Every structure is written in C-alpha cells, then in structure tokens.
Amino acid sequence: MIDKTIKEEYDVIIVGGGITGAGTARDCARRGMKVLLVEKNDFTNGATGRNHGLLHSGARYAVTDQESAQECIKENMTLRRVARHCVEETDGLFITLPEDSLDYQKTFVEACTKAGIRADIISPEEARRIEPAVNPSLIGAVRVPDASIDPFRLTTANIIDAKRHGAEVRTYVEVVGFIIENGVMKGVKLRDNRTGEQSEAHSRLVINAAGIWGQPVAQMAGVKINMFPAKGTLLIFGHRVNHMVINRCRKPANGDILVPDDAVCVIGTTSTRVPFDQIDDMRATPDEVELMIREGMNLAPSLATTRIIRAYAGVRPLVASDDDPSGRSISRGIVLLDHEKRDGLKGFATITGGKMMTYRLMAEKAADLACQKLGIDKKCDTAVVPLPGSEETDGEIKAEMRDDIYSDLVASTSRIAEIGRHGTFTKEIPHDTIEDRALVCECEEVSAGEVKFAVDKLHVHNLINLRRRTRIGMGTCQAELCACRASCVLCQVGNNKPEKELADLASFMQERWKGMQPVAWGDTLKENQLTLKIYQELCGLNA
Structure with missing residues (x-):
C-alpha cells in the first residue's frame, strides 16, 4: 500500500x-x-566504506590494463586539486623482494611511462631512507604518485x-x-x-x-x-607503521598494498567470488586474516609485532x-x-x-x-571546481584560524585534526565554550563541537553515521570509551530519547565487535574484554 x-x-x-x-x-x-x-x-x-583508501596512481594496473592506468593517473591529479581535504599526499613505493624478478620492474616502469605515470627507479638504500618501515631485504624500488584518500x-x-x-x-x-x-x-x-x-x-x-x-x-x-560479487578482506593495524604507500612490484595479488590511513595503516586486499546471498553480511575469515598478516610482513616486517585492531570485508561490483x-x-x-x-x-x-x-x-x-x-546542454565542471571543504589549503585555513587554534593549547591538536577532516568547514564547528572543546574521542581527537556540527550539517542520525563523518570509534580503542560519550551528546543535540540512544549504543558496539572478532587474540582480546566490562557491567547494556 x-x-x-x-x-x-x-x-x-x-x-x-x-x-x-x-x-x-x-x-x-x-x-x-x-x-x-x-x-x-x-x-x-x-x-565505498570498505576499501583501503588508496588514491591509486594507476601504477598497479599499468602492465595489465593501460586504459584503467590512464584513467587512474588523470583522476589522481584531479582529486588532489578538487578534494585536497580528503587526500594525504604520501607518495608510494613498489618494491621488489629477493623472491621477485627485477625483470618485472623494468616492464612495470615502461608500462607506467606509457600510461603517463611518474615512475622513478630508486636504490634500495634510498627506499629504506625515505620509508624506514619497508622490508630491508628489498632488491629494487620504484617511487610513484600514490596517495591515501578518505572515502x-x-x-x-x-x-x-x-x-x-x-x-x-x-x-x-x-x-x-x-x-x-x-x-x-x-x-x-x-x-x-x-x-x-x-x-x-x-x-x-x-x-x-x-x-x-x-x-x-x-x-x-x-x-x-x-554482475559477480568479489569479496575483498582488509586488516587495520593499531598505529601508522608506514608513511608512504607500500606495494609489491609484481602482478597484482592478494595482500600486496599497505596504505597509511590517518593514525593507522591498512593492509589489503583479497579477491574472492562470493554468492549474492552473502553480500549483506561480509565477514573476514581466519584464513584471510592469516594471509593478510603473512603478506603484510613481507612489505613491512614490523607488522609482525603491531597490534591488529580490526578486520573487515567489502564487495566489489565486477561486470x-x-x-x-x-x-x-x-x-x-x-x-x-x-x-x-x-x-x-x-x-x-x-x-x-x-x-x-x-x-x-x-x-x-x-x-x-x-x-x-x-536535452540539456551544459558541460561538466567537477574536474575544476573544488569540493566543499577543499576551497583552501590546510596552510591557508590554519593561518586564518591561528588565534583560534593557539588560544587553547590543550584544544589546539583537536582543532588541527578537525581541519584535516573537514577543511574549510572547520570554521563552522563550535569551539567557543569549554563544553564544545571537550574531547569525546581521544584517539581521533573529536570534540563535542564537532559532533554537534555533524548532527547539524552532515546527515547524522545515529552512532554509525557519526563514525563515518568524524572517525569516532575508529581509533586504537575501537570505541571503548568514546561511544558512550558520543551517545550522550547525540541524545542532547539530536533530541533523541534515552531509550533510543541506549539501543543505538548497543547496536554500535556490536558492529565494532564484528570487526574485532576475527582478530580477537592478545591485546585486542584484552581490550575487548575491558570494553565488555564497561558496557555490560557498568552501563548495563544487554544485561
């Protein structure tokens, strides 16, 4: 009806x-x-919300798909201009390990050059200097204009x-x-x-x-x-091991991209066909987690001792x-x-x-x-007009907001984090009162004022919406303390009933657990047990 x-x-x-x-x-x-x-x-x-956030240079596709490589490098340069507040210009390395062939590196560089992608061969010593986390046993390296981007x-x-x-x-x-x-x-x-x-x-x-x-x-x-659904599994590590994107210089395979992403890093990905009846509930499997860890250690050995905070999977639409x-x-x-x-x-x-x-x-x-x-005759202008938030550079915004940023040294780092997340919109985020400047999420330095801004301007109705707009709950503790605080702020500024917010909080914590469960050992398991104590025994959720 x-x-x-x-x-x-x-x-x-x-x-x-x-x-x-x-x-x-x-x-x-x-x-x-x-x-x-x-x-x-x-x-x-x-x-869109389940990938590794790589702004491809196109180099990954240069050998096997020249058309895709050319599209990627063109759009890479465009997004650096029009979406600058979403992009971190990290550059990338394609490394050759002893078990790989340097012959492929030659083919790779030639293909990149043909596609219009900068591909500079550098020595292993130079690669180790500019990216200390890279596998020290590498025998070859190529520097390309990869970057990270926040989807x-x-x-x-x-x-x-x-x-x-x-x-x-x-x-x-x-x-x-x-x-x-x-x-x-x-x-x-x-x-x-x-x-x-x-x-x-x-x-x-x-x-x-x-x-x-x-x-x-x-x-x-x-x-x-x-269409054929292709599942891709990724792991998030608890801190940012690498400063540049690290790729394996070989034919594209599983687990050969390590991307720095804000305060963490992401290794990915797999590519497995799955049936349509599974696309609404993608979960990382133990075998996929083991594969990602093994391949990730080949790129950056320090991943072997770095805590994994989350595993997740998305579905690509292959046609x-x-x-x-x-x-x-x-x-x-x-x-x-x-x-x-x-x-x-x-x-x-x-x-x-x-x-x-x-x-x-x-x-x-x-x-x-x-x-x-x-019957409309109007040309596209999205390649030249900056997206909202990207009208000015970070430097220009910080210069404009200098007094605001440095008037309170305690709150200055969260203000800088807001500029990184919202660009020019940071000027609209409430910051005048001590309540607005109070941190809701310490890991990602999200203030109460930013939560208010998100509710007012960014289509936020619940905690999952808020996570996607502000990164609340995406840091090392995976919402251990901030979710409860954020729920309280949402209750106040969103005029939601406490009963609704409690149900939303329980749902949000369950969503966080879904990603932690495949990697629930060692410190990650201990963290989750502490979270369970806090929310079940202190807050009374699911009691």
Missing part, C-alpha cells in the same frame, strides 16, 4: 548513496537538473555540494519497485526503512548507481546485468559482458548501460564497475548521458 506520492517530478532519481551515486548527484545538480538521491542505509554503507569525507563533500545545488537526499529509503508504463520508466516505489512508510517519486530518468546491489535493483525493472554469463571476461573498467538502447526500457540507466578513485569520471559519464536524454 502506498501511503503517499511525492508530488514533485524530478529530472533524475539516483539509486545508491556510495561515492558513485553521490558524485553523480553532484554532477547532475551542478548542471541544473532536479535531483533526488535515495539510499537504503547510510552513505558509504557498501564498497567518507569524499562522499560527504559530494553530497553537500549536490544539496547546495538543489538536490534532495534521503537516507534509509529503499527502492522496492519501479513505475513502468508502456516500456517507459516513470519513477520509483520507495519504502522508508525506519518508519515503514511507502511512497512514490516520479522522474524523467532513473540512474542505478547501487554498486553490487545494482543487479537486484535492475532485476526489479526486468533488466539483467551480469561481465552480456555474451559472457560465466564471468570469464570480467571487467574492472567503467560500465555505463543505457537500458533504452540495450533493453528497450526508456528512462533507465546503470553506472557501475570502475573504482572508488574514478568515481568522478563515472559520474561525468552518467551525467553526460542524462543531459543527452533530457
């Missing part, structure tokens, strides 16, 4: 709130389209800009059907996953940007897409050609499907495949198709 119909008609409805959907909403809105984006959970709930900040910035240009964004709203009349898609049937309310929304075009969930979305419209139902010709490239031409269904398109870091190019291609379908 439909409770209500959204009366306004949109030019474009976008399904999916990952980085591709957010980028497509931004691009379409900036070109003057009336946009509605719907996401059945929270932003970055899928593959949560990147997605949020795209959503903010889309909204600034008139887009409507609705989270926890799921597409449960389509409105199709005489071979033309007229709109979507929606369900609010928090209230159960059902509704309809109409549009001239629907763009399916739901990642691996794009296949079941398309099936509801009677369209088949040959096979229409004439290949077995999936033998899997593509990792960008796939844009015009379902009018392909399937005879007017008003429906799918954008999928690709990589997180080529999201902007994917969005541009989807928005170009939308302009073509809707």
Whole structure:
C-alpha cells in the first residue's frame, strides 16, 4: 500500500548513496537538473566504506590494463586539486623482494611511462631512507604518485555540494519497485526503512548507481546485468607503521598494498567470488586474516609485532559482458548501460564497475548521458571546481584560524585534526565554550563541537553515521570509551530519547565487535574484554 506520492517530478532519481551515486548527484545538480538521491542505509554503507583508501596512481594496473592506468593517473591529479581535504599526499613505493624478478620492474616502469605515470627507479638504500618501515631485504624500488584518500569525507563533500545545488537526499529509503508504463520508466516505489512508510517519486530518468546491489535493483525493472560479487578482506593495524604507500612490484595479488590511513595503516586486499546471498553480511575469515598478516610482513616486517585492531570485508561490483554469463571476461573498467538502447526500457540507466578513485569520471559519464536524454546542454565542471571543504589549503585555513587554534593549547591538536577532516568547514564547528572543546574521542581527537556540527550539517542520525563523518570509534580503542560519550551528546543535540540512544549504543558496539572478532587474540582480546566490562557491567547494556 502506498501511503503517499511525492508530488514533485524530478529530472533524475539516483539509486545508491556510495561515492558513485553521490558524485553523480553532484554532477547532475551542478548542471541544473532536479535531483533526488535515495539510499537504503547510510552513505558509504557498501564498497565505498570498505576499501583501503588508496588514491591509486594507476601504477598497479599499468602492465595489465593501460586504459584503467590512464584513467587512474588523470583522476589522481584531479582529486588532489578538487578534494585536497580528503587526500594525504604520501607518495608510494613498489618494491621488489629477493623472491621477485627485477625483470618485472623494468616492464612495470615502461608500462607506467606509457600510461603517463611518474615512475622513478630508486636504490634500495634510498627506499629504506625515505620509508624506514619497508622490508630491508628489498632488491629494487620504484617511487610513484600514490596517495591515501578518505572515502567518507569524499562522499560527504559530494553530497553537500549536490544539496547546495538543489538536490534532495534521503537516507534509509529503499527502492522496492519501479513505475513502468508502456516500456517507459516513470519513477520509483520507495519504502522508508525506519518508519515503514511507502511512497512514490516520479522522474524523467532513473540512474542505478547501487554498486553490487545494482543487479537486484535492475532485476526489479526486468533488466539483467551480469554482475559477480568479489569479496575483498582488509586488516587495520593499531598505529601508522608506514608513511608512504607500500606495494609489491609484481602482478597484482592478494595482500600486496599497505596504505597509511590517518593514525593507522591498512593492509589489503583479497579477491574472492562470493554468492549474492552473502553480500549483506561480509565477514573476514581466519584464513584471510592469516594471509593478510603473512603478506603484510613481507612489505613491512614490523607488522609482525603491531597490534591488529580490526578486520573487515567489502564487495566489489565486477561486470561481465552480456555474451559472457560465466564471468570469464570480467571487467574492472567503467560500465555505463543505457537500458533504452540495450533493453528497450526508456528512462533507465546503470553506472557501475570502475573504482572508488574514478568515481568522478563515472559520474561525468552518467551525467553526460542524462543531459543527452533530457536535452540539456551544459558541460561538466567537477574536474575544476573544488569540493566543499577543499576551497583552501590546510596552510591557508590554519593561518586564518591561528588565534583560534593557539588560544587553547590543550584544544589546539583537536582543532588541527578537525581541519584535516573537514577543511574549510572547520570554521563552522563550535569551539567557543569549554563544553564544545571537550574531547569525546581521544584517539581521533573529536570534540563535542564537532559532533554537534555533524548532527547539524552532515546527515547524522545515529552512532554509525557519526563514525563515518568524524572517525569516532575508529581509533586504537575501537570505541571503548568514546561511544558512550558520543551517545550522550547525540541524545542532547539530536533530541533523541534515552531509550533510543541506549539501543543505538548497543547496536554500535556490536558492529565494532564484528570487526574485532576475527582478530580477537592478545591485546585486542584484552581490550575487548575491558570494553565488555564497561558496557555490560557498568552501563548495563544487554544485561
């Protein structure tokens, strides 16, 4: 039963709130389209929030896929300009170990040069000097323009800009059907996953940007897409071992990328086909954890004695050609499907495949198709216009806020951390009172003022939303103390009932445990036992 119909008609409805959907909403809105984006959970709930945060130079693909390598280096340079508050310019090393062949290094450098990627051969001694954590037994090294990027900040910035240009964004709203009349898609049937309310929304075009969930979305419209879910498992270590991205200089394989990520580092990843019935509950297995540890030690031996705080897994949307139902010709490239031409269904398109870091190019291609379908003549500007938060450099922001930063030395480090997370938005984060400056999360230096800002500006309804916008609970203690504090602040500023916040807190801690359970030994197990004591026996959760 439909409770209500959204009366306004949109030019474009976008399904999916990952980085591709957010980028497509931004691009379409900036070109003057009336946009509605719907996401059945929270932003970055899928593959966007479950990767290692690597801003590829394209070097990893240079030998095997020149087109992808060229796309990557172009987008790498673009995102350094337009998303600077999401990017840390670390540079990267591709190392050759004694069991590897230096012949591959030569082939690798030639392929990088052909793709337009800087690839400088350096001596093992120089590699050890610039990255002390690297395996000292390396026999070769190549320096490339890799970097790290925060997918949560990147997605949020795209959503903010889309909204600034008139887009409507609705989270926890799921597409449960389509409105199709005489071979033309007229709109979507929606369900609010928090209230159960059902509704309809109409549009001239629907763009399916739901990642691996794009296949079941398309099936509801009677369209088949040959997608194959590929699981990737990663480990987070308790502190930042390396300062540069470290890659293995060989054909891409499991566990051959170590990425510095804020105060921690991430090793990944695997690539295993999984059935569709598992994509909503990905878990790292003991064998995958063991593999990641073993391969990680080959990159940086100190990982052998570094505490692992979390294991997690995501699902990549790999797409096979229409004439290949077995999936033998899997593509990792960008796939844009015009379902009018392909399937005879007017008003429906799918954008999928690709990589997180080529999201902007994917969005541009989807928005170009939308302009073509809707008769709009406006060029893409997302490669030149900075995202919200990236209008100024860190140095410029710090200079502007110098008095604010250094007036309170205790709070100055959290203010600097806020600049790193939010860029120019830091000026809007409350900081005047001692209550605003109080730390909610010591590991990530998140203040109460930042929590208030997130609730007010960044679509925060619960603790998981807050974690994705501010990094609360993502540090070494994995929410041991900060979750309870954050819950109290959410209760105050979000006008939520205490009973609701207690249930949310219990759910959040269970989510934290899911990632700790595969690595629950040694110090990680001890930490979890302390957390259990605090929340079950002191706070009374699940008592």
